[in-house]
Amino acid sequence: MSMVNPLAKARGLGSAKSGVHHWYAQRASALLLIVLIGWLIYAMITLAGADHGTASSFIAQPTNAAFLILLIVALFYHAMLGLQVVIEDYVHNQVLEVILYFLTRAGGYLGMALGIIHVLKLALGA
Amino acid sequence: MKTKQRPLSPFMIGPYYKPQMTSLMSITHRASGVFLSIIGAPLLLWWLIAVASGPQAYAVLTGFLGSLIGQLLLIATIVCLSFHLINGVRHLVWDTGRALDIKTAYTAGWLVLIGTVLLSAIVLGVLL
Numbered sequence: 001m002s003m004v005n006p007l008a009k010a011r012g013l014g015s016a017k018s019g020v021h022h023w024y025a026q027r028a029s030a031l032l033l034i035v036l037i038g039w040l041i042y043a044m045i046t047l048a049g050a051d052h053g054t055a056s057s058f059i060a061q062p063t064n065a066a067f068l069i070l071l072i073v074a075l076f077y078h079a080m081l082g083l084q085v086v087i088e089d090y091v092h093n094q095v096l097e098v099i100l101y102f103l104t105r106a107g108g109y110l111g112m113a114l115g116i117i118h119v120l121k122l123a124l125g126a
Numbered sequence: 127m128k129t130k131q132r133p134l135s136p137f138m139i140g141p142y143y144k145p146q147m148t149s150l151m152s153i154t155h156r157a158s159g160v161f162l163s164i165i166g167a168p169l170l171l172w173w174l175i176a177v178a179s180g181p182q183a184y185a186v187l188t189g190f191l192g193s194l195i196g197q198l199l200l201i202a203t204i205v206c207l208s209f210h211l212i213n214g215v216r217h218l219v220w221d222t223g224r225a226l227d228i229k230t231a232y233t234a235g236w237l238v239l240i241g242t243v244l245l246s247a248i249v250l251g252v253l254l
Binding site: 027030031033034037040041044045048052055056059068072075076079082083086111114115118119121122 | 156159160162163167168170171174175177178180181184185207211214215217218221245249252253
């Protein structure tokens with residue numbers, strides 16, 4: 001029999017007091033993404049079948065570059081939050097859960113970094 | 127401390143519940159989100175990296191997107207994106223406490239499905 005009392009157990013394993021923030025962040029990023037994905041669809045239609053020069057000068061436009069950077073940040077953030085919930089709900093092996101959670105976060109931040117740096121490369125003409 | 131084995135509601139997939147539009151669209155929302163995270167977002171990154179890397183890298187990407195597997199991935203991504211976008215609006219409306227009765231949930235569900243077909247058809251019509 002463990003000497004740990006139930007309250008301490010609940011404090012250790014229960015809510016991490018971040019549920020409301022997660023819930024809110026998922027929806028705030030969703031709202032932002034409605035606009036940004038709308039813009040992406042416009043960009044896809046504009047650039048359908050475009051050659052390299054057209055595509056690169058489109059991304060290099062400051063307004064388009066700004067939209068793309070915002071899109072990348074919001075998209076990977078929203079994906080990280082969503083994948084986290086899916087992992088928490090369906091992966092019941094605790095070690096695997098922590099590993100997948102880590103990979104989700106690492107992949108999300110890597111995606112943001114790669115996306116931003118390549119947009120900036122085109123936008124700043126490096 | 128021994129925890130009592132309390133009864134749990136059965137898992138949504140299995141013989142316990144009849145498949146319903148609401149539950150099927152809910153799981154599809156998650157599945158499309160996972161697909162977009164694993165395939166869609168990396169495709170977007172690949173496009174950015176390819177354009178930034180020069181005409182040769184861009185030709186590799188357009189070559190891939192023209193292949194059979196590339197076309198299938200593109201179609202799946204656009205369909206998932208359309209569904210997740212439009213069904214996401216339905217979820218956001220629900221989050222405000224509105225449209226939660228069964229009849230409205232089904233009507234909105236059909237609107238989402240029709241909207242998904244229309245939006246996918248428009249985007250894919252231009253892209254393919």
